[in-house]
Amino acid sequence: MEIAQEETNAKGRYTATLDGHTGEMTYSRSSPRLVIVDHTFVPDALRGRGVGQALALYAVEEARKGGWKIIPLCPFMRAQTTRHAEWRDVIEG
Incomplete structure (x- = not known):
């Protein structure tokens, strides 16, 4: 699985491509030290294959x-x- 990042100004997204299908996680930068993850989409063809989890990680x-x-x-x-207590160091709130 290939994960890429795109960012323009204060908006961005991570994309994961597998077998010709792409899932995404979108975010906004509210400050240089704070990112809001606002949406995750995984197409039906990739569901159950760990794509969302890979994007979150x-x-x-x-x-x-x-x-x-x-x-x-x-x-x-x-x-x-x-579900992932080990992520608390980077989670706000």
Whole structure:
């Protein structure tokens, strides 16, 4: 699975491509130290294959590298943060 990042101004997204299908996680930068994850989409063809989880983990790893915190407004990301106590260092709130 290939994960890429696109960012323009204060908006961005992580994309995961597998077998010709792409899932995405979108975010907004509210400040240099705070990112709001607001949406995750995984097409039906990729459901159950760990794509959403891979995107969430990628966002966490990027936050750690960049020194920022994540506000998980997206229901999927919020659910993942409750399942992964080891991510608390980068989760705001």
